Amino acid sequence: MELRQLRYFVAIAEHGAFSKAADKVFVAQSALSHQLAQLEDELGVQLLLRTRRGVELTEPGRVFLAHAISILRQTEDARSSVRSALGEPSGKVVFGIPHSVSNALALPLLQAVRQRLPKVELELTEELTGNLIPQLRTGVLNLAVLFDDGHLDEFTTLALLSERLSLIGSTQSPALRVAKSITLKKALALPLILPADPHGVRPTIEAAARKRAYPPPHVVADISSISILRTTLLAGMGHTLLPVMPLRADLDAGTLKAIPVVLPTLQRVVSLCASKHIPISTAATAVAQLTHQLVHDLCKEGAWVDASPIEGNTTGFTIAGRTAKT
Incomplete structure:
Protein backbone atom coordinates (compact mmCIF):
# COMPACT_ATOMS: atom_id res chain seq x y z
CA MET A 1 0.00 0.00 0.00
CA GLU A 2 1.43 3.36 -1.07
CA LEU A 3 0.59 6.89 0.00
CA ARG A 4 -0.14 7.85 -3.59
CA GLN A 5 -2.78 5.12 -3.76
CA LEU A 6 -4.43 6.60 -0.70
CA ARG A 7 -4.31 10.09 -2.22
CA TYR A 8 -5.86 8.80 -5.43
CA PHE A 9 -8.61 6.92 -3.60
CA VAL A 10 -9.49 9.96 -1.45
CA ALA A 11 -9.57 12.19 -4.53
CA ILE A 12 -11.95 9.82 -6.33
CA ALA A 13 -14.20 9.58 -3.27
CA GLU A 14 -14.28 13.36 -2.81
CA HIS A 15 -14.97 14.21 -6.46
CA GLY A 16 -17.23 11.27 -7.33
CA ALA A 17 -15.63 10.75 -10.73
CA PHE A 18 -12.35 9.39 -12.07
CA SER A 19 -11.96 12.23 -14.56
CA LYS A 20 -12.25 14.98 -11.96
CA ALA A 21 -9.99 13.10 -9.55
CA ALA A 22 -7.35 12.62 -12.27
CA ASP A 23 -7.31 16.39 -12.87
CA LYS A 24 -7.01 17.01 -9.14
CA VAL A 25 -3.98 14.75 -8.60
CA PHE A 26 -2.42 15.45 -12.01
CA VAL A 27 -2.27 11.90 -13.37
CA ALA A 28 -3.86 10.16 -16.33
CA GLN A 29 -7.23 8.55 -15.69
CA SER A 30 -5.85 5.17 -16.76
CA ALA A 31 -3.06 5.41 -14.15
CA LEU A 32 -5.64 6.33 -11.51
CA SER A 33 -7.74 3.29 -12.35
CA HIS A 34 -4.67 1.04 -12.30
CA GLN A 35 -3.56 2.22 -8.86
CA LEU A 36 -7.07 1.84 -7.45
CA ALA A 37 -7.27 -1.72 -8.81
CA GLN A 38 -3.96 -2.54 -7.12
CA LEU A 39 -5.23 -1.10 -3.84
CA GLU A 40 -8.45 -3.11 -4.02
CA ASP A 41 -6.49 -6.28 -4.83
CA GLU A 42 -4.28 -5.75 -1.78
CA LEU A 43 -7.24 -5.11 0.51
CA GLY A 44 -9.32 -7.89 -1.02
CA VAL A 45 -12.45 -5.73 -1.24
CA GLN A 46 -14.16 -3.46 -3.72
CA LEU A 47 -13.91 0.14 -2.56
CA LEU A 48 -15.87 1.92 -5.30
CA LEU A 49 -18.84 1.27 -7.54
CA ARG A 50 -19.14 2.86 -10.98
CA THR A 51 -22.70 4.07 -11.65
CA ARG A 52 -24.39 6.22 -14.28
CA ARG A 53 -24.14 9.16 -11.90
CA GLY A 54 -20.42 8.65 -11.28
CA VAL A 55 -18.61 6.76 -8.53
CA GLU A 56 -20.02 5.68 -5.17
CA LEU A 57 -18.31 4.22 -2.14
CA THR A 58 -19.08 0.68 -1.08
CA GLU A 59 -19.49 -0.02 2.64
CA PRO A 60 -15.84 -1.19 2.90
CA GLY A 61 -14.93 1.93 0.92
CA ARG A 62 -16.64 4.19 3.47
CA VAL A 63 -14.78 2.48 6.29
CA PHE A 64 -11.45 2.71 4.49
CA LEU A 65 -11.94 6.37 3.53
CA ALA A 66 -11.77 7.54 7.15
CA HIS A 67 -8.51 5.63 7.65
CA ALA A 68 -7.04 6.91 4.39
CA ILE A 69 -7.81 10.52 5.30
CA SER A 70 -6.33 9.98 8.76
CA ILE A 71 -3.12 8.45 7.41
CA LEU A 72 -2.61 11.23 4.88
CA ARG A 73 -3.31 13.86 7.52
CA GLN A 74 -0.85 12.31 9.95
CA THR A 75 1.78 12.20 7.21
CA GLU A 76 1.31 15.90 6.54
CA ASP A 77 1.29 16.63 10.28
CA ALA A 78 4.63 14.84 10.61
CA ARG A 79 6.14 16.93 7.83
CA SER A 80 4.81 20.16 9.33
CA SER A 81 6.01 19.29 12.84
CA VAL A 82 9.54 18.52 11.63
CA ARG A 83 9.69 21.73 9.60
CA SER A 84 8.47 23.89 12.48
CA ALA A 85 10.32 22.08 15.29
CA LEU A 86 12.83 24.90 15.64
CA GLY A 87 10.64 27.72 14.40
CA ARG A 164 -24.80 26.88 32.99
CA LEU A 165 -27.95 25.58 31.30
CA SER A 166 -31.16 27.61 31.23
CA LEU A 167 -34.75 27.02 30.27
CA ILE A 168 -35.27 28.89 26.99
CA GLY A 169 -38.48 29.51 25.10
CA SER A 170 -40.87 32.05 23.65
CA THR A 171 -41.50 35.20 25.64
CA GLN A 172 -45.19 34.20 25.54
CA SER A 173 -44.57 30.98 27.47
CA PRO A 174 -46.45 31.00 30.80
CA ALA A 175 -43.49 29.20 32.42
CA LEU A 176 -41.15 32.02 31.44
CA ARG A 177 -43.33 35.12 31.55
CA VAL A 178 -42.87 35.99 35.24
CA ALA A 179 -40.53 33.44 36.83
CA LYS A 180 -36.91 34.36 37.54
CA SER A 181 -35.81 30.70 37.77
CA ILE A 182 -37.26 27.19 37.59
CA THR A 183 -36.49 23.94 39.38
CA LEU A 184 -35.14 21.05 37.37
CA LYS A 185 -38.16 18.91 38.23
CA LYS A 186 -40.59 21.50 36.86
CA ALA A 187 -38.46 22.13 33.79
CA LEU A 188 -38.38 18.42 32.94
CA ALA A 189 -42.19 18.32 32.98
CA LEU A 190 -42.56 21.09 30.37
CA PRO A 191 -42.79 20.27 26.64
CA LEU A 192 -39.11 20.15 25.68
CA ILE A 193 -37.24 20.26 22.39
CA LEU A 194 -33.84 18.64 22.89
CA PRO A 195 -31.00 17.26 20.79
CA ALA A 196 -31.44 13.61 19.86
CA ASP A 197 -29.66 11.20 22.17
CA PRO A 198 -26.62 11.01 22.53
CA HIS A 199 -25.88 14.48 21.16
CA GLY A 200 -25.27 17.77 22.95
CA VAL A 201 -26.79 18.32 26.39
CA ARG A 202 -29.15 15.36 26.22
CA PRO A 203 -26.93 12.96 28.25
CA THR A 204 -26.34 15.64 30.91
CA ILE A 205 -30.05 16.32 31.31
CA GLU A 206 -31.07 12.67 31.45
CA ALA A 207 -28.29 11.82 33.91
CA ALA A 208 -29.45 14.63 36.21
CA ALA A 209 -33.03 13.31 36.09
CA ARG A 210 -31.94 9.74 36.86
CA LYS A 211 -29.71 10.85 39.74
CA ARG A 212 -32.69 12.43 41.52
CA ALA A 213 -35.22 9.79 40.49
CA TYR A 214 -37.20 12.39 38.52
CA PRO A 215 -39.35 11.36 35.55
CA PRO A 216 -37.44 11.59 32.26
CA PRO A 217 -37.70 14.85 30.32
CA HIS A 218 -40.99 15.41 28.48
CA VAL A 219 -39.50 15.57 24.99
CA VAL A 220 -41.93 16.60 22.25
CA ALA A 221 -39.32 16.84 19.49
CA ASP A 222 -35.74 15.68 18.91
CA ILE A 223 -33.95 18.48 17.07
CA SER A 224 -30.17 18.62 16.83
CA SER A 225 -29.96 21.67 14.56
CA ILE A 226 -29.65 25.04 16.30
CA SER A 227 -31.31 26.87 13.39
CA ILE A 228 -34.33 24.53 13.36
CA LEU A 229 -34.50 24.58 17.16
CA ARG A 230 -34.60 28.38 17.04
CA THR A 231 -37.57 28.46 14.68
CA THR A 232 -39.54 25.96 16.77
CA LEU A 233 -38.91 27.98 19.93
CA LEU A 234 -39.98 31.21 18.22
CA ALA A 235 -43.14 29.42 17.05
CA GLY A 236 -43.94 28.51 20.66
CA MET A 237 -43.78 24.77 20.08
CA GLY A 238 -41.92 24.10 23.31
CA HIS A 239 -38.89 24.95 25.42
CA THR A 240 -35.30 23.80 25.46
CA LEU A 241 -32.57 23.34 28.05
CA LEU A 242 -29.37 24.87 26.73
CA PRO A 243 -26.70 27.41 27.56
CA VAL A 244 -27.70 30.87 26.38
CA MET A 245 -24.84 31.43 23.91
CA PRO A 246 -26.28 29.48 20.94
CA LEU A 247 -29.42 31.65 21.04
CA ARG A 248 -27.89 34.86 22.36
CA ALA A 249 -28.99 37.05 19.43
CA ASP A 250 -32.66 36.23 19.97
CA LEU A 251 -32.35 36.55 23.73
CA ASP A 252 -30.73 39.99 23.37
CA ALA A 253 -33.45 40.99 20.88
CA GLY A 254 -36.16 39.94 23.33
CA THR A 255 -37.79 37.40 21.00
CA LEU A 256 -36.77 34.53 23.30
CA LYS A 257 -36.40 34.42 27.08
CA ALA A 258 -34.13 32.36 29.34
CA ILE A 259 -34.25 31.63 33.06
CA PRO A 260 -31.72 29.54 35.01
CA VAL A 261 -32.50 26.02 36.16
CA VAL A 262 -32.04 25.59 39.93
CA LEU A 263 -32.31 22.87 42.58
CA PRO A 264 -30.02 21.63 41.16
CA THR A 265 -28.19 23.98 38.83
CA LEU A 266 -27.59 22.27 35.49
CA GLN A 267 -24.09 22.68 34.08
Missing part, protein backbone atom coordinates in the same frame (compact mmCIF):
# COMPACT_ATOMS: atom_id res chain seq x y z
CA GLU A 88 7.10 29.04 14.20
CA PRO A 89 4.29 26.42 14.19
CA SER A 90 2.94 25.77 10.71
CA GLY A 91 0.62 23.37 8.95
CA LYS A 92 -3.06 22.48 8.86
CA VAL A 93 -5.18 21.82 11.96
CA VAL A 94 -8.67 20.37 11.64
CA PHE A 95 -10.75 21.41 14.64
CA GLY A 96 -14.24 20.09 15.42
CA ILE A 97 -16.79 22.26 17.22
CA PRO A 98 -20.31 21.29 18.33
CA HIS A 99 -23.21 23.37 17.03
CA SER A 100 -24.00 24.76 20.48
CA VAL A 101 -20.43 26.03 21.02
CA SER A 102 -19.84 27.47 17.56
CA ASN A 103 -21.51 30.82 18.25
CA ALA A 104 -19.22 31.45 21.22
CA LEU A 105 -15.91 30.08 19.97
CA ALA A 106 -15.65 29.82 16.17
CA LEU A 107 -15.06 33.43 15.15
CA PRO A 108 -12.82 34.39 18.12
CA LEU A 109 -10.69 31.28 17.50
CA LEU A 110 -10.32 31.97 13.79
CA GLN A 111 -9.31 35.57 14.54
CA ALA A 112 -6.86 34.54 17.25
CA VAL A 113 -5.17 31.90 15.08
CA ARG A 114 -4.82 34.32 12.18
CA GLN A 115 -3.27 36.95 14.47
CA ARG A 116 -1.02 34.79 16.65
CA LEU A 117 -0.31 31.73 14.49
CA PRO A 118 -0.12 33.13 10.95
CA LYS A 119 1.51 30.02 9.48
CA VAL A 120 -1.20 27.68 10.79
CA GLU A 121 -4.13 26.84 8.50
CA LEU A 122 -7.16 26.27 10.73
CA GLU A 123 -10.06 24.27 9.32
CA LEU A 124 -13.17 24.40 11.50
CA THR A 125 -15.87 21.78 11.14
CA GLU A 126 -19.22 22.15 12.91
CA GLU A 127 -20.85 18.84 13.80
CA LEU A 128 -23.03 17.10 16.35
CA THR A 129 -20.98 15.84 19.28
CA GLY A 130 -21.91 12.25 18.45
CA ASN A 131 -20.37 12.74 15.01
CA LEU A 132 -17.23 14.48 16.28
CA ILE A 133 -16.21 11.56 18.49
CA PRO A 134 -15.57 8.95 15.74
CA GLN A 135 -13.78 11.56 13.62
CA LEU A 136 -11.47 12.40 16.52
CA ARG A 137 -10.98 8.71 17.25
CA THR A 138 -9.84 7.93 13.70
CA GLY A 139 -7.69 11.04 13.25
CA VAL A 140 -9.92 12.84 10.77
CA LEU A 141 -9.93 15.64 13.37
CA ASN A 142 -6.81 16.83 15.18
CA LEU A 143 -8.75 18.47 18.00
CA ALA A 144 -12.37 18.67 19.06
CA VAL A 145 -14.46 20.40 21.68
CA LEU A 146 -16.62 17.83 23.50
CA PHE A 147 -18.84 17.79 26.56
CA ASP A 148 -17.44 15.82 29.48
CA ASP A 149 -20.24 13.49 30.54
CA GLY A 150 -17.84 11.02 32.15
CA HIS A 151 -17.27 9.03 28.96
CA LEU A 152 -14.21 10.72 27.46
CA ASP A 153 -11.59 8.38 28.93
CA GLU A 154 -10.38 7.29 25.48
CA PHE A 155 -9.20 10.85 24.76
CA THR A 156 -6.67 13.23 26.21
CA THR A 157 -8.84 16.01 27.65
CA LEU A 158 -8.35 19.53 28.92
CA ALA A 159 -11.36 20.99 30.76
CA LEU A 160 -11.98 24.51 29.47
CA LEU A 161 -15.08 25.84 31.21
CA SER A 162 -18.28 25.08 33.03
CA GLU A 163 -21.41 26.41 31.31
CA ARG A 268 -21.98 21.11 31.39
CA VAL A 269 -18.22 20.90 31.25
CA VAL A 270 -16.74 21.88 27.90
CA SER A 271 -13.42 20.13 27.19
CA LEU A 272 -10.79 20.23 24.49
CA CYS A 273 -9.94 16.71 23.34
CA ALA A 274 -7.31 14.91 21.28
CA SER A 275 -6.64 11.27 20.51
CA LYS A 276 -4.45 9.40 22.99
CA HIS A 277 -3.17 7.11 20.25
CA ILE A 278 -2.46 9.40 17.30
CA PRO A 279 0.51 11.80 17.53
CA ILE A 280 -0.57 15.41 17.30
CA SER A 281 1.33 18.03 15.37
CA THR A 282 3.21 21.05 16.64
CA ALA A 283 0.61 23.25 14.96
CA ALA A 284 -2.23 21.47 16.76
CA THR A 285 -0.35 21.81 20.04
CA ALA A 286 -0.12 25.56 19.49
CA VAL A 287 -3.83 25.79 18.62
CA ALA A 288 -4.72 23.81 21.77
CA GLN A 289 -2.70 26.19 23.94
CA LEU A 290 -4.23 29.20 22.24
CA THR A 291 -7.76 27.79 22.63
CA HIS A 292 -7.27 27.29 26.35
CA GLN A 293 -6.12 30.86 26.87
CA LEU A 294 -8.79 32.28 24.55
CA VAL A 295 -11.64 30.51 26.36
CA HIS A 296 -10.29 31.76 29.69
CA ASP A 297 -10.25 35.34 28.35
CA LEU A 298 -13.75 35.10 26.84
CA CYS A 299 -15.16 33.95 30.17
CA LYS A 300 -13.35 36.61 32.20
CA GLU A 301 -14.48 39.37 29.81
CA GLY A 302 -18.10 38.20 29.94
CA ALA A 303 -18.17 37.48 26.21
CA TRP A 304 -19.01 33.82 26.93
CA VAL A 305 -22.16 34.33 29.00
CA ASP A 306 -23.00 32.03 31.93
CA ALA A 307 -19.61 30.33 31.68
CA SER A 308 -16.80 30.03 34.19
CA PRO A 309 -13.25 29.02 33.22
CA ILE A 310 -11.93 25.92 34.94
CA GLU A 311 -8.90 27.11 36.84
CA GLY A 312 -5.87 25.22 38.04
CA ASN A 313 -6.09 22.44 35.48
CA THR A 314 -2.84 20.50 35.95
CA THR A 315 -3.91 17.13 34.58
CA GLY A 316 -1.31 17.39 31.82
CA PHE A 317 -2.78 17.80 28.35
CA THR A 318 0.49 16.69 26.80
CA ILE A 319 0.71 16.73 23.03
CA ALA A 320 3.69 16.58 20.72
CA GLY A 321 6.00 16.62 23.71
CA ARG A 322 4.49 19.77 25.19
CA THR A 323 1.95 20.46 27.90
CA ALA A 324 -0.85 22.93 27.27
CA LYS A 325 -0.35 25.99 29.44
CA THR A 326 -2.87 26.51 32.23
